[in-house]
Amino acid sequence: MSKKIFSGVQPTGNLHLGNYLGAIKNFVELNNKKENECIFCVVDLHAITVKQDPKELKKNIRETTATFIASGIDPKKSIIFNQSMVPAHSECAWILSCVSRIGWLNRMTQFKEKAGKDKEKASIGLYSYPVLMAADILLYDATHVPVGDDQKQHLELCRDIAQKFNNDFDSPNFLKTPEPLIQKEFSRIMSLKDGLKKMSKSDPSDLSRINLTDNKEQIINKIKKAKTDPMPMPSDQKNLSERPEAENLLGIYSSLVNQNLEKSINDFSGKNFSEFKDKLSDILVNEIEPVSKEIERLLNDQKYLDDILLEGSIKADKIASKKIKNIKQLIGF
Ligand code: AMP
Ligand code: TRP
Numbered sequence: 001m002s003k004k005i006f007s008g009v010q011p012t013g014n015l016h017l018g019n020y021l022g023a024i025k026n027f028v029e030l031n032n033k034k035e036n037e038c039i040f041c042v043v044d045l046h047a048i049t050v051k052q053d054p055k056e057l058k059k060n061i062r063e064t065t066a067t068f069i070a071s072g073i074d075p076k077k078s079i080i081f082n083q084s085m086v087p088a089h090s091e092c093a094w095i096l097s098c099v100s101r102i103g104w105l106n107r108m109t110q111f112k113e114k115a116g117k118d119k120e121k122a123s124i125g126l127y128s129y130p131v132l133m134a135a136d137i138l139l140y141d142a143t144h145v146p147v148g149d150d151q152k153q154h155l156e157l158c159r160d161i162a163q164k165f166n167n168d169f170d171s172p173n174f175l176k177t178p179e180p181l182i183q184k185e186f187s188r189i190m191s192l193k194d195g196l197k198k199m200s201k202s203d204p205s206d207l208s209r210i211n212l213t214d215n216k217e218q219i220i221n222k223i224k225k226a227k228t229d230p231m232p233m234p235s236d237q238k239n240l241s242e243r244p245e246a247e248n249l250l251g252i253y254s255s256l257v258n259q260n261l262e263k264s265i266n267d268f269s270g271k272n273f274s275e276f277k278d279k280l281s282d283i284l285v286n287e288i289e290p291v292s293k294e295i296e297r298l299l300n301d302q303k304y305l306d307d308i309l310l311e312g313s314i315k316a317d318k319i320a321s322k323k324i325k326n327i328k329q330l331i332g333f
Contacts, residue, residue, distance in 0.1 A: 002035035006142035006178075008043035008083070008133070011060035012052070015067050016209040017288070018189035018199035021255045022148030026183060028072040030146060038078035039140055039316060040068055042309070045083045045090065045132060049125040050114070062305045063295065067212055069308070070294035081312030083136065088320035092135035093128070095327060099165050100131050104157055110150065134158035139320040141176045149187035150198065155180040169330045186255040192226040195244025213292050216285050223281045228273045235269040237261065246273075249280060256283050 007027060009019060031038050042064045047057060061082055068080055083089050105111070108130055115122035125132075133154050137145055138161075145155055155178065162175035191197040191208040199209045207225055214222070227245045234240055240247045253276075254264040268276045298305060 002037065003030070003033075004141060004143045005030050005036055005038040005146065005181075006041070006137050006140050007039075007146050008041040008046070008136055009064055009068075010047045011042050011044055011057065011064040011082075012047050012050075012201055013056065013060045013063070014201040014209065015064065015212045016199055016201060017212070017252065017284075018148065018209070019201075020071065020212055020288075020291075021189055021252065022183065022187055023146060024067070024071045024073075026146040026181065027068070030144075030181075031073045031078045038073075039142070040073060040078055040080050041136060041316075042068075042080075042082040043133075043136065046129060049123055049129050061309070062299060062302060063213075065305050065309060066295045066298035067291070069298060070291045071212075075308045075312065079312045079315045080308055081316045082309050085309065085313035086317045086320050088139055088317070088324040089132065089135055092139055092320075092324055092327065093132040095331065096135050096138070096161050096165065097128055097131045099168060100128075100134075100157075100161050104160060105130065107153075108157070109153060130154040130157050131161065134161045137178050138162055138175045139323045140316075141323070142178045143176065144181050145178045146181040149182055152180055152182060171330055174326075174330065183255075185261065186251040189252060189255075190244065190248040192222060192248075194227065195246075195248045210284060210288060211292075212288060213295055214288065215292060216289050219284050219288060220281045223277050223284065226277070233268040233271045233273060233276055234265055236265060240265075249276070253280050253283065256287055 005027075007023065009015070009023065015024075027038070027040055030036050042061050044057065044061055047060070065080060065082075069075060073080065105127060111122070111127055111129070114126060134157065137158050147155065159177040162177045165175050166172055189199045191199050191203060192210070193203075193205055193208040197203070197208075201209075203209060207222055210219055210222055226249060228249070229243055229245060231243070234243060234246055234250075250261060250264050250268075254261050257264070
């Protein structure tokens with residue numbers, strides 16, 4: 001069955017192995033299925049929910065675009081564009097914010113994590129971030145949304161918003177409720193320095209993540225320095241959750257070689273971490289180095305990247321402006 005796919009990635013720099021295994025690799029597979037219609041968005045309006053340096057933001061928009069293409073998304077087959085070029089996203093977000101309930105947003109764990117202790121000082125945009133995300137998805141009648149595990153709650157909210165809008169305006173099935181596409185295994189890649197913390201763009205330690213722009217030496221060095229524990233490699237899944245770093249590295253390995261965790265555990269059972277790390281580095285370098293080289297090459301051709309975004313936004317705008325027109329009609333504008 002053909003799917004309408006929509007997903008977004010924030011242009012906030014340091015795209016890493018978690019983004020790649022949790023989301024982008026899945027985008028590429030979906031892009032490669034002939035019957036799917038895919039739209040991949042560089043969500044720059046989401047990026048400014050926390051303060052961004054304008055020059056850096058511009059650079060990161062191009063870098064995220066380059067990462068999509070370098071990872072294997074074909075801009076001739078899928079639409080790649082940046083959110084701020086299509087005005088319907090902001091318009092729709094406002095309208096949906098009048099449908100969404102404060103109680104729903106108060107439950108969002110990502111806001112609680114990102115706002116930290118001083119919620120009063122967080123931007124209103126950071127709080128209403130999931131409403132903008134719902135607008136992104138609903139404007140395109142997306143049927144499936146590939147994301148990492150951390151976005152599951154936002155997608156449930158998107159479904160609630162769609163249903164309430166349809167009820168409020170007596171228009172069953174007008175906004176389509178999308179299905180999340182979340183990898184069954186290894187959907188949350190953890191920090192290389194702390195197996196209980198998500199691998200993240202904003203971790204102050206660069207050693208905590210493999211960036212998609214890292215070269216061979218950097219990758220090898222980061223895996224060498226990745227935290228482990230003093231025991232030999234595990235021989236079964238029992239109590240593995242008590243060894244989060246081992247579990248995470250084995251998860252990364254399994255995801256890269258496309259095999260289940262049990263098989264990976266068997267392959268390295270009782271061995272030293274150093275032997276496993278050598279193998280993991282090899283595989284990572286094989287997968288990531290070509291991507292990082294291609295990103296570098298593409299970043300030297302700014303015009304090519306800007307043209308992709310411009311063409312993509314013209315195509316996206318055609319779809320989104322039609323939907324927002326119908327939305328406005330329904331609400332009586
Ligand atoms: P972001 O960088 O927050 O825009 O995230 C882009 C995509 O990567 C989203 O689908 C996230 O769910 C996914 N993602 C981000 N961090 C991780 C991680 N540590 N593990 C798995 N997926 C992730
Ligand atoms: N919130 C997502 C993240 O941080 C990014 C995003 C914005 C998104 N709009 C979206 C993902 C629409 C999927 C669909 O990862």
